[in-house]
Amino acid sequence: MKKLFLLALLIGLSINVSAQNVSVSKARFQRGDDPNWAKPELNDASWSEIDMTRNWDKQGYVINQGYGWYRVHLKLSSSMIKGADQQKIVVFNLPKADDTDECYLNGKLIGKTGRMPGDKGGYRSAWSTVRNYPVNVKDGIIRWDADNVIAIRVYNAGEPGGLFDNPLTVRVPNAIEGLSMHFTDVNDGQAHCDVQLSNSYPLTTTGKLDIDITDRETGKKIGGLSKKLSPKQGKPIRLSVPYDKKKICLLTATFTDAKTGKKISQKFPLKYILTPPAPAAPRFNGAPLFGVRPNSPVIYRFPVSGERPMKFTADNLPEGLTLSESDGVLSGKIRRPGNLTFTVTAENAKGKASQEFTLKVGDRMIALTPPMGWNSWNCWALSVSQEKVMSSAQALIDKGLADYGYCYMNIDDGWEAAERNPDGTIAVNEKFPSMKALGDWLHERGLKFGIYSSPGDFTCGGYLGSIDHEKQDAESYNSWGIDYLKYDWCGYSRAHAKERDKGVASYVRPYLLMQQFLREQPRDIFYSLCQYGMAKVWEWGPFVDANSWRTTGDINDTWGSMYDIGFQRQAGLAPYAAPGHWNDPDMLIVGKVGWSSNLRDSRLTPDEQYTHITLWTLLASNMLIGCDIAQMDDFTVGLLCNHEVNLINQDILGKQADRVLKQGDIEVWARPLADGGTAIGIFNVGDEDQQVDMKALYSDIAKAKTVRDLWRQKNLSAGELNCTIPTHGCRYLKVTL
Ligand code: GLA
Numbered sequence: 173m174k175k176l177f178l179l180a181l182l183i184g185l186s187i188n189v190s191a192q193n194v195s196v197s198k199a200r201f202q203r204g205d206d207p208n209w210a211k212p213e214l215n216d217a218s219w220s221e222i223d224m225t226r227n228w229d230k231q232g233y234v235i236n237q238g239y240g241w242y243r244v245h246l247k248l249s250s251s252m253i254k255g256a257d258q259q260k261i262v263v264f265n266l267p268k269a270d271d272t273d274e275c276y277l278n279g280k281l282i283g284k285t286g287r288m289p290g291d292k293g294g295y296r297s298a299w300s301t302v303r304n305y306p307v308n309v310k311d312g313i314i315r316w317d318a319d320n321v322i323a324i325r326v327y328n329a330g331e332p333g334g335l336f337d338n339p340l341t342v343r344v345p346n347a348i349e350g351l352s353m354h355f356t357d358v359n360d361g362q363a364h365c366d367v368q369l370s371n372s373y374p375l376t377t378t379g380k381l382d383i384d385i386t387d388r389e390t391g392k393k394i395g396g397l398s399k400k401l402s403p404k405q406g407k408p409i410r411l412s413v414p415y416d417k418k419k420i421c422l423l424t425a426t427f428t429d430a431k432t433g434k435k436i437s438q439k440f441p442l443k444y445i446l447t448p449p450a451p452a453a454p455r456f457n458g459a460p461l462f463g464v465r466p467n468s469p470v471i472y473r474f475p476v477s478g479e480r481p482m483k484f485t486a487d488n489l490p491e492g493l494t495l496s497e498s499d500g501v502l503s504g505k506i507r508r509p510g511n512l513t514f515t516v517t518a519e520n521a522k523g524k525a526s527q528e529f530t531l532k533v534g535d536r537m538i539a540l541t542p543p544m545g546w547n548s549w550n551c552w553a554l555s556v557s558q559e560k561v562m563s564s565a566q567a568l569i570d571k572g573l574a575d576y577g578y579c580y581m582n583i584d585d586g587w588e589a590a591e592r593n594p595d596g597t598i599a600v601n602e603k604f605p606s607m608k609a610l611g612d613w614l615h616e617r618g619l620k621f622g623i624y625s626s627p628g629d630f631t632c633g634g635y636l637g638s639i640d641h642e643k644q645d646a647e648s649y650n651s652w653g654i655d656y657l658k659y660d661w662c663g664y665s666r667a668h669a670k671e672r673d674k675g676v677a678s679y680v681r682p683y684l685l686m687q688q689f690l691r692e693q694p695r696d697i698f699y700s701l702c703q704y705g706m707a708k709v710w711e712w713g714p715f716v717d718a719n720s721w722r723t724t725g726d727i728n729d730t731w732g733s734m735y736d737i738g739f740q741r742q743a744g745l746a747p748y749a750a751p752g753h754w755n756d757p758d759m760l761i762v763g764k765v766g767w768s769s770n771l772r773d774s775r776l777t778p779d780e781q782y783t784h785i786t787l788w789t790l791l792a793s794n795m796l797i798g799c800d801i802a803q804m805d806d807f808t809v810g811l812l813c814n815h816e817v818n819l820i821n822q823d824i825l826g827k828q829a830d831r832v833l834k835q836g837d838i839e840v841w842a843r844p845l846a847d848g849g850t851a852i853g854i855f856n857v858g859d860e861d862q863q864v865d866m867k868a869l870y871s872d873i874a875k876a877k878t879v880r881d882l883w884r885q886k887n888l889s890a891g892e893l894n895c896t897i898p899t900h901g902c903r904y905l906k907v908t909l
Pocket of ligand 1: 549584585624631632633634660662702725726
């Protein structure tokens with residue numbers, strides 16, 4: 173050990189040594205590239221000293237699209253391996269590398285991460301990857317109790333470059349260190365969770381995997397399995413564990429190494445469905461009204477669940493309107509302003525239901541309840557195509573989401589061509605063969621068609637914006653049958669930078685301009701402002717006749733993002749929402765999302781997803797689904813298709829919830845409803861489960877005649893008002909005094 177420290181002092185390295193662990197942060201360094209630099213016998217005494225935990229550009233070396241080599245001399249004591257759990261492998265854990273690396277031990281390549289420019293398949297960065305390179309002791313590469321040379325070749329594409337983050341550590345891992353577990357919760361038909369056990373080290377570890385499924389409400393074990401396994405490198409083992417998706421379950425997986433008794437254990441909350449299944453008989457799930465401007469086409473699909481075929485009829489249907497018998501799509505035009513009330517009946521083999529419905533016709537009558545539908549951004553981002561929009565629209569109908577009021581199908585960024593047509597009109601790219609045909613196809617099904625642009629020269633995704641072409645673009649939208657425009661500030665920041673006076677008027681101007689042209693079109697176009705809440709858009713949004721305005725930056729599928737946007741940044745905005753004009757805390761992040769052509773399950777836990785939908789419906793937010801509907805599972809359908817929950821969002825009083833109480837990690841948000849009731853969300857935003865006496869928490873609950881659990885669609889007894897709210901979870905109540 174003494175010798176090791178002396179060596180470290182001699183060559184100017186800092187070394188930390190413990191029994192099975194050696195750490196080094198300093199190395200010798202040379203810019204450039206030469207295969208001879210991997211050789212242990214090379215004399216590197218003239219190389220400079222460098223810190224491997226900080227990028228090389230921070231230490232005076234600017235190397236872009238080029239190479240640098242690090243060399244570390246290290247004496248490895250044979251005592252490291254003696255007495256360890258296993259004597260087969262030693263792991264060389266490298267610092268992270270901007271952008272790719274190759275690692276040589278005593279002249280032999282022991283690991284590589286990312287691809288160098290000359291490699292097959294071309295360069296690929298792997299700057300954020302953890303580098304653990306196992307070396308088999310049997311291979312004899314390690315020189316015990318002698319000088320070892322670790323040479324690391326690094327390629328950097330662009331600043332920052334070189335090794336960074338953690339020191340180089342040489343470790344003798346214990347028997348289970350290379351094991352990892354991965355869970356995939358498949359929530360279709362028979363729900364099951366696939367548990368994958370992998371071993372990243374060339375060690376055979378034999379042991380037992382115990383999987384327990386416990387009911388989180390009762391604490392009782394209700395399922396699971398036990399199996400003896402030997403996970404090997406490169407051969408992950410997959411086990412499928414069925415569970416009851418109607419129960420709130422926790423899966424706990426524990427692997428115990430037979431030899432040492434060491435364990436790895438992980439908990440995974442499973443998806444659960446609280447929404448009761450819809451009855452087979454017809455049920456109207458939408459608000460009892462819809463608004464349209466005089467002479468604009470009416471497009472309204474009655475949201476009715478129940479078995480198909482179904483027959484729709486109307487009593488006293490106003491002149492100028494037709495109702496399609498087979499799918500309940502209302503169409504036509506009304507010339508004069510006024511309220512037209514009529515009764516619609518839906519009938520199928522299992523029964524019959526009716527709704528008294530009012531069509532409100534007037535200049536300011538659109539968006540009387542928040543828009544419900546889909547937007548392509550959170551799933552496909554710039555890889556959106558006409559085919560993907562149609563597939564999601566078809567799934568919206570087939571999976572029954574249209575029966576709950578979801579109707580807008582909105583294309584976000586990525587549809588525009590690189591250049592405008594010679595006459596200045598906007599052109600679409602090859603992924604959209606025909607906007608007009610797509611619009612017609614959607615309208616035939618009673619769905620609505622949305623599009624995206626920017627008041628600037630370019631959109632956020634770098635596509636063409638509408639600047640200087642606002643009138644032409646509004647006319648194109650009309651000719652395609654557009655019903656919704658999301659108008660995203662983004663590229664307008666360049667025009668705005670040139671404004672001398674950057675007061676509120678400079679923020680209003682581009683939005684007012686487009687609104688004038690939209691209003692000239694002979695159809696209703698929902699106007700959605702997207703400028704992230706600048707210049708308190710909620711204060712002036714109604715005056716540019718906006719139907720909604722984003723209040724924050726972009727959401728992503730993490731608790732941090734959802735908490736910040738939904739809880740922190742919406743408090744206090746309630747007074748600005750009203751029928752026709754809504755605060756928009758951004759689109760939904762449930763289901764398969766990914767902002768690319770690679771989709772994955774939302775990273776929100778099931779409890780967080782219940783919180784998300786509860787809060788967004790309370791906030792009278794736009795309800796725009798952000799996932800691929802074709803791949804939507806039963807859990808997500810349950811989240812989005814609870815008519816009692818959705819009817820809070822669609823409540824015709826149009827009052828947004830505000831935070832009425834914050835007690836430690838418990839927040840209460842409440843909104844008054846048109847029928848005199850109050851919708852109340854009780855949220856646990858903390859990291860621990862909490863016992864909550866809901867009656868004691870909020871006086872309206874104590875005073876209430878009825879307390880309804882909206883997710884479970886049942887009234888609660890006094891005894892049920894004391895409950896545990898899981899971390900990041902909630903309870904959603906409607907109380908009637
Ligand atoms: C901005 C918006 C997003 C999305 C992208 C498209 O980031 O806030 O919602 O529309 O632009 O490029």
